[in-house]
Amino acid sequence: MSELYIGLMSGTSLDGVDGVLADFTAGQMRVLQHCSAPFPPELRAELLALNSSGSDELHRAALAGNALAHSYAGVVQALLSSSHTAPTAVRAIGAHGQTVRHRPQEFDGTGYTLQLNQPALLAELCGIDVVADFRSRDVAAGGQGAPLVPPFHHAFFGQAETTLAVLNIGGISNITILDPAPNTPVLGFDCGPGNALMDGWCHHHTGQTYDDAGQWAASGQINQPLLTTLLSEPFFAKPPPKSTGRDLFNAPWLAQHLHLFAALPPQDVQATLAELTAQSCAQALRTMAPACRVLIVCGGGALNTHLMQRLAHHLPDCQVQSSDVRGLPPLQVEATAFAWLAQQACLRQTASLPKVTGAQGARILGAIYPA
Incomplete structure (x- = not known):
């Protein structure tokens, strides 16, 4: 079975998407290809605005998630094209999504963390399984949901x-x-x-x-x-x-x-x-x-x-x-981490550290969206 994974990361800096094609064959960790793409100015502005309460948030967040999925898909296509890799050779994409709210353990004791994403759309666009929603299981287990790296x-x-x-x-x-x-x-x-x-x-x-x-x-x-x-x-x-x-x-x-x-x-x-x-x-x-x-x-x-x-x-x-x-350039580390987290999810391996997040125990992180 393929041990090629794609990791996608768009962080709180809101500068755009970093993506890697990583090879985890035989326990190695090797980045085969890296690609970055800036956010269109209007998407960046909307993602920043959605960090705060505003009008019509549910509608705007859904559309921003769609736009984000298209940005992610563009990076995936660039990675595949530049490395001459077929989508069928990649086992899964780890897509973190864009964090717009992070309030673990607040309000009701559990709190929440919210990453805008449309992993089903990304799977549809790329024809590759997508692993997303990495943080919420740790929050459900009483943890901070961060950091995951x-x-x-x-x-x-x-x-x-x-x-x-x-x-x-x-x-x-x-x-x-x-x-x-x-x-x-x-x-x-x-x-x-x-x-x-x-x-x-x-x-x-x-x-x-x-x-x-x-x-x-x-x-x-x-x-x-x-x-x-x-x-x-x-x-x-x-x-x-x-x-x-x-x-x-x-x-x-x-x-x-x-x-x-x-x-x-x-x-x-x-x-x-x-x-x-x-x-x-x-x-x-x-x-x-x-x-x-x-x-x-x-x-x-x-x-x-x-x-x-x-x-x-x-x-x-x-x-x-x-x-x-x-051996790993600064802008590739987090994207590679989410490729690795996607692998752990596909292998049904726990990938959280209770000592780090404060959760009740180690958990399998991520939900899988089949292509």
Whole structure:
């Protein structure tokens, strides 16, 4: 049976879709092809708007899910064409969907997590089985439903003789701590904002969807009083398991802290937001794994030169390196993780870590939509 899987990821940065064609034959993990596609501006705007309550949400969300499925299908077709792979050779597509609400354990004790997606439509468009809805089973079992990538980080990066950590900086940042000692559980949790606040501020003031290499942030000065105010958010002091999203770290959250700092130059706010991400991630690592000496960074944040320099500044005893050094480029890690999660679902293998999410036990994640 084929051990080729496609993984698709569109994260909270809302920059578009990353896809990989991965080969898991004989226990190996090898990316055969990678493809990225930006969201059309109107879809990006709608997905961002659906992170907040608004009019006619059910109708708009359904249509946005359809549009997302077509974007996913375009990436799948590009992967197949460029690798000369037939759809029948791929066992399944792992499609994460677009998170627009993430409120685990809230309201009624169970809460919910919501990823816009139309996996049935994607299966119809591609002629390949689709695995989707990865988070809800963990939430149903009392967990956070996030982060889901630590078991993949362990499978791909975990063969080391020393403690290492994997930091994914997408819209939200999450960290995985891998200790080589026998029977030591994998740890993982969300640290706080990754690129989301920086991207939003940059777009508002420059018209660019992100701060290329962090150049704009590097041109500003960190404002310590503002940074102290931002770091007073209770989430940062909360012990894991914990997860977060745009439900908390969004433009209104930033605005409520900025009202006393209205006179600050925009580039100084950007520098302070980059420092917020760097310090919150560094503090999370120092608190949970003070002996860690290697930090592998993936996600779009790994391409932000200024942010990587600030991380290295705050972790002088730790080697901060891009996941590229470990054989998997930063923009391929999460997509590969969802290809791996799709494989686990097809094999009926559990793929959640209760120590990470706080769930009552390990669960098989994902619902399968046959082609």
